[in-house]
Amino acid sequence: LGDLAARRFAGGDRAGALAAVEEGLRYGGQAAGHAPEYARWYARGLINQGVWLAWPLSDEVRLPRYPLGPRAGSGPSAMERAAGERALDLTRAAVEVWAALDQRDPVNRRGLAQAKVFLGDRLAELGSAEEAVAWAVDAEGGFRHLLRAAPGAEEAQEAEEALDHIGRQLELRLRFLSFDSLVSLRARGLLPEPLLPQAVVAARIQGVAEPEIAGGLRLDAEQVRTMLEVTPWLAVWRFEVRGPDGLWNVQGHPSHGATEVRNRTAEDIGNELIRGFTASADCPGEGAPWRLLLWWHEEGDPAGARFRAAGGPDTAPEGTADTPS
Incomplete structure (x- = not known):
């Protein structure tokens, strides 16, 4: 059978x-x-x-x-x-x-x-x-x-x-773990040494400060700093503008792209991208709503974006960093 x-x-x-x-x-x-x-x-x-x-x-x-x-x-x-x-x-x-x-x-x-x-x-x-x-x-x-x-x-x-x-x-x-989950795994002996650099980067992407990372993951401050300096992460972003038909239209490069970064939070990258976008020809200004989604490593479900922002008519650009639950 x-x-x-x-x-x-x-x-x-x-x-x-x-x-x-x-x-x-x-x-x-x-x-x-x-x-x-x-x-x-x-x-x-x-x-x-x-x-x-x-x-x-x-x-x-x-x-x-x-x-x-x-x-x-x-x-x-x-x-x-x-x-x-x-x-x-x-x-x-x-x-x-x-x-x-x-x-x-x-x-x-x-x-x-x-x-x-x-x-x-x-x-x-x-x-x-x-x-x-x-x-x-x-x-x-x-x-x-x-x-x-x-x-x-x-x-x-x-x-x-x-x-x-x-x-x-x-x-x-x-990539889908919150800092609390990383701390829990480390305390249970289930976060082995080879995974620590990525765990440190994951925490930093979420906006966790270096001293808190060191304490939570039981590392020296110098270890955390070194891991952040030598371990890159891929920031992937997409700006979209809402058209007259109500649909979101993905903008072209550089409003849709990716780059490797080190020791930067998702919020750092997102705010930097917003400054560039609002000064570019892609930005509709007050003409239409727009939004930014930023992921770690690859595009995916909007709910998995590590940073989101929206702007447009009567809306001040405001970003939100997302932490995995």
């Missing part, structure tokens, strides 16, 4: 795949307590069902389609969210199955680490960025433990590939 489900899913029959794996899991759940191999099969089936249920919550490159969760301007349908919640429950169950197996067996340790990666993915798809990071860091520790055990070439390659994947996911997820 597992092979049938995989074939159906590969052929685009998601509903058929889910039906097949659901039937298989009924048998697998009954057999799981009788032998470790049956438990492994059951855990893998739970994870696969979670992946297929949550498929609409990711984009074409398998990144979360709605990483902002409830803050997003648009989000999943009620049915998609319910499927995502079900996928999350199934993946948690898979983690529990793997954790109950003998962790002296590297097959079980690898299965548990992989399950934690999937759990982080399901959480990220539902907008739970802090817990998604926590589980990914936990999984990363599991794969590093496997590498320290001197595995065979194939197992070592699998672990290295998993670590590369986790590293990329962590970098993406940190």
Whole structure:
């Protein structure tokens, strides 16, 4: 049934795949307590069902389609969210199955680490960025433990590939964390050293002062200053002007662009852009409303902009820095 489900899913029959794996899991759940191999099969089936249920919550490159969760301007349908919640429950169950197996067996340790990666993915798809990071860091520790055990070439390659994947996911997820979440992860031992430069930059983008960053992330002031000086972030912005038809029209370069900056807050960059825009030919002055959206790394949902501003008739240009919740 597992092979049938995989074939159906590969052929685009998601509903058929889910039906097949659901039937298989009924048998697998009954057999799981009788032998470790049956438990492994059951855990893998739970994870696969979670992946297929949550498929609409990711984009074409398998990144979360709605990483902002409830803050997003648009989000999943009620049915998609319910499927995502079900996928999350199934993946948690898979983690529990793997954790109950003998962790002296590297097959079980690898299965548990992989399950934690999937759990982080399901959480990220539902907008739970802090817990998604926590589980990914936990999984990363599991794969590093496997590498320290001197595995065979194939197992070592699998672990290295998993670590590369986790590293990329962590970098993406940190962009959606508030400073409070970063502080919480650091206090829980779930913000490892390689992620600290990006965490420091994330806090600075939000407008957190250097002394507060140092205190919250348990770093020396000089460490924070050095990280900010050597770690750039990509500011991406877009000015829009409302046309007579009521639609927002995106302006051309330089009112729509990107640049790397260091040790600057989103508000710093936004206010600088406003000064340039209001002095340019793109600005309609009092002729029409305009707005600015500024993101970290890439354009996305307006709700995810790190800085917003609006101006126009009878409106003084006023910017608002946004902090992830």
